[in-house]
Amino acid sequence: MSTTTDIVAKLWNLCNVLKDDGVTYTDYVKELTYLLFLKMSEETGTEDRIPAAYRWEELEAKAAPDRLTFYRKLLLDLGDAEITDSILTRSIYANANTIIKKPATLTTLITEIDKLDWYSAKEEGLGDLYEGLLEKNANEKKSGAGQYFTPRVLIDVMVQLTQPQLGEIIQDPAAGTGGFLIAANHYLEEHNDLNKLDEKQWEQYQHHTFYGMEFVQDTHKLALMNLALHDIESDGHSYGIIYGDTMSAEAEKLPKADLILSNPPFGTKKGGGLPSRDDFTFPTSNKQLAFLQHIYRALKPGGRAAVVLPDNVLFEANTGAQIRRDLMDKCNLHTILRLPTGIFYAQGVKTNVLFFSKPENVSQDTGNTQEVWIYDMRSNMPSFGKRTAFTKDYFEDFINCFGTDKNGGSKREELADDADSQTRWRVFSREVIAERGDSLDISWIKDKDVVDAADLPEPEQLAGEAMSELTEALRELSELMDALGAEDEAIAQKNVLAEALGLAESVG
Structure with a gap:
């Protein structure tokens, strides 16, 4: 196993630290991004894009009971143009907030991140490490992140x-x-x-x-x-x-x-x-x-x-x-x-x-x-x-x-x-x-008549295909009603269709 793969697995498993707070995988990746940006800036010598008072060593040096309060202020201030000069840093922390509720949870995350083999990770490429996290998130069906992750x-x-x-x-x-x-x-x-x-x-x-x-x-x-x-x-x-x-x-x-x-x-x-x-x-x-x-x-x-x-x-x-x-x-x-x-x-x-x-x-x-x-x-x-x-x-x-x-x-x-x-x-x-x-x-090409059971799609894929077809059918019906110039009764029906379409998309 490569160092990158090992670190990705360890970072992903840290999500278990937050599971009691009802945190989603996508929220976890976003939270990790806030922390990893600080840590990776330290590791890559690019801390000049972060105000000195809010760098990784400052967060790490805070007493455990005070660290979460400081972290919340850090997230707000790094997105503030009056405090942060770097446009990149401000964009990453724009409207940032934390999902962490307990000081002990933040301390655990910081401690575990600091323990990772960052020297080897840099040798293999920090970008590959981060993409590994994004792929993990996309593979996790509950995250819904697959919608924007195209297979590498x-x-x-x-x-x-x-x-x-x-x-x-x-x-x-x-x-x-x-x-x-x-x-x-x-x-x-x-x-x-x-x-x-x-x-x-x-x-x-x-x-x-x-x-x-x-x-x-x-x-x-x-x-x-x-x-x-x-x-x-x-x-x-x-x-x-x-x-x-x-x-x-x-x-x-x-x-x-x-x-x-x-x-x-x-x-x-x-x-x-x-x-x-x-x-x-x-x-x-x-x-x-x-x-x-x-x-x-x-x-x-x-x-x-x-x-x-x-x-x-x-x-x-x-x-x-x-x-x-x-x-x-x-x-x-x-x-x-x-x-x-x-x-x-x-x-x-x-x-x-x-x-x-x-x-x-x-x-x-x-x-x-x-x-x-x-x-x-x-x-x-x-x-x-x-x-x-x-x-x-x-x-x-x-x-x-x-x-x-x-x-x-x-x-x-x-x-x-x-x-x-x-x-x-x-x-x-x-x-x-x-x-x-x-x-x-x-x-x-004619599909083969006999389908091997091992080749059958996953049940969620079949459900997804059905939902996709339903969504498209509803959309076409909605456009058809627009083209027909529907009167009041039809408008009411169109509203029902719109609600159904929204439901289908959210489920899909």
């Missing part, structure tokens, strides 16, 4: 195929805890000698390369901590991961990008309303369709994207079909990867990765998609979860089929042209797609 193996494959380059602007408009930006940074470090960058190039890399936006403040704090531990600078307001709503005018803080990597949130905007930004051609309350519009509009000429999206984006009629047509006109949607089920811990939805690129010629905004290659990684695949790990080995065939061109321009060949074939890799012309009503929900 999927992120790495998307980054590998889109090949980030030095000097590019890389964006994630639904950043979550920052996994895509961190993976892109790892790729750039592995493929370039950053020590050879001059001062101007280093400034560009640190402050004008990685951009993201996160709407949930608690998640934003985790993202800032994650980036800081991976040596990616972020002030949380103008560069790095910004606290804001991409579906509002705040999206203007995100510059046009050369590469966008993202897993946008699924579902409907809370309250069923439309995005507050007014620059979308096709307004919709469907989050993933709204984010898709943002993404292909936010690409620079010659830019490219890889985006995780649920199945309904591929087949939804009306506004969904209009957005797909607009995407295929303005961009070259060259590849779709149909992902297997069970890879998102808190979601039962079926998902895909869409790979597309925008032409260099800005005036060429029609007819850019001539054909779409689809790889079916879903049919006749195991149900991933506790019994079957989702590893990179499952992607090897798709990676070979995709090719080495980051814009999908590699020479490609179908493995077979028989419509009844079990090949996972096929191409469909734009004309064929148009004949299907511009639906991209295309499958051709």
